[in-house]
Amino acid sequence: MKLSMMRLDHARDLPLPRYATDGSAGLDLLAANEADIEILPGGRLAVPCGIAIALPEGYEAQVRPRSGLALNHGVTVLNAPGTIDSDYRGEVKAILVNFGTAPFRIARGTKIAQLVIARAEHAELVEALELPDSARGQGGFGSTGLNSTPVSN
Numbered sequence: 587m588k589l590s591m592m593r594l595d596h597a598r599d600l601p602l603p604r605y606a607t608d609g610s611a612g613l614d615l616l617a618a619n620e621a622d623i624e625i626l627p628g629g630r631l632a633v634p635c636g637i638a639i640a641l642p643e644g645y646e647a648q649v650r651p652r653s654g655l656a657l658n659h660g661v662t663v664l665n666a667p668g669t670i671d672s673d674y675r676g677e678v679k680a681i682l683v684n685f686g687t688a689p690f691r692i693a694r695g696t697k698i699a700q701l702v703i704a705r706a707e708h709a710e711l712v713e714a715l716e717l718p719d720s721a722r723g724q725g726g727f728g729s730t731g732l733n734s735t736p737v738s739n
Contacts, residue, residue, distance in 0.1 A: 587642065587645075587703070589639060589640075589641065589642075589703065590639065590640040591603070591637055591638070591639050591640075592637065592638045592639070592640075593636060593637055594618070594636050594637060594638060594677060596618055596620070596634070596636060597616075597618040597634075597635075597636020597637065600616050600618055600636055600694070600695055601616070602637065603615055603616065603635075603637065603701060610700075611700075611702055612650060612700030612701055612702045613700060613701040613702075614652075614697045614700055615635045615637075615649065615678065615680055615697070615698055615699040615700060615701050616635060616636065616695050616696065616697060616698065617633050617634070617635070617692045617693070617694060617695060617696045617698045618633075618634045618635055618636025618637075618694065619633060619634060619692060619694055620694070621694070622691055622692065622693050622694070623691070623692050624689045624690065624691050624692070625661065625682060625683070625684040625689065625690045625692070626684065626689050627660075627684050627685075627686055627687055627688065627689065628684065628685075629683070629684050630664050630681060630682065630683040630684070631681070631682055632679045632680070632681050632682075633679060633680050633681075633682055633692060633698055634677055634679050635677065635678040635679060635680060635698075635699075636677070637677070637678050638675055638676060638677055638678065639670065639675075639678060640675065641670070641671075641672040641674075641703070642672065643672050644672065644705060644706060644707070645672055645703060645704065645705060645706060646669050646670060646671060646672065646703075646704055646705075646706040647669075647670040647678075647701050647702070647703055647704075648667035648668065648669060648670075648701070648702045648703075648704055649663055649666075649667060649668035649669075649670065649678070649680050649681075649699050649700075649701060650663060650666055650667045650668075650699060650700050650701075650702055651663045651666050651699060651700075652697060652698070652699060652700060655698070659684070659686050659688075659690050660684060660685040660686025660687070660690075661682055661683070661684050661685070661686060661690050662682070662683060662685065663680055663681060663682060663683075663699055664681045664682065664683040665681055667702070668680070668681060670701075672706070678701070680698050680699035682698060682699070
């Protein structure tokens with residue numbers, strides 16, 4: 587699949603997002619802020635990434651957290667995953683939140699999130715008066731328990 591990506595004027599000096607390894611699922615998104623910015627503990631901020639994309643119809647791009655930022659600093663993508671629709675042509679931004687205990691500084695070019703491309707199907711909705719039974723039924727949050735069931739041979 588080919589993805590059309592445009593580097594915006596304020597990010598001409600930054601590389602385009604890329605996969606860090608051949609096995610990477612996500613493209614690394616870089617911060618395209620003019621000057622260093624800081625997210626205080628409990629704070630949130632939409633960080634510009636300096637790119638716009640044109641996804642093919644039937645696809646979405648998901649802005650996802652970087653596990654190292656989450657584990658080491660408590661910084662994650664607030665609306666994870668953030669969805670970019672195939673008809674959006676504006677700048678890609680990452681909405682970051684700092685759940686850590688210290689301010690988090692973002693320098694220009696910092697890897698702040700990742701972008702995963704995925705198929706997005708449109709469902710044909712069929713109104714029903716009843717739904718078929720299932721093993722779970724109407725059990726909601728926590729209804730499957732905390733512990734796994736041992737596998738019997």
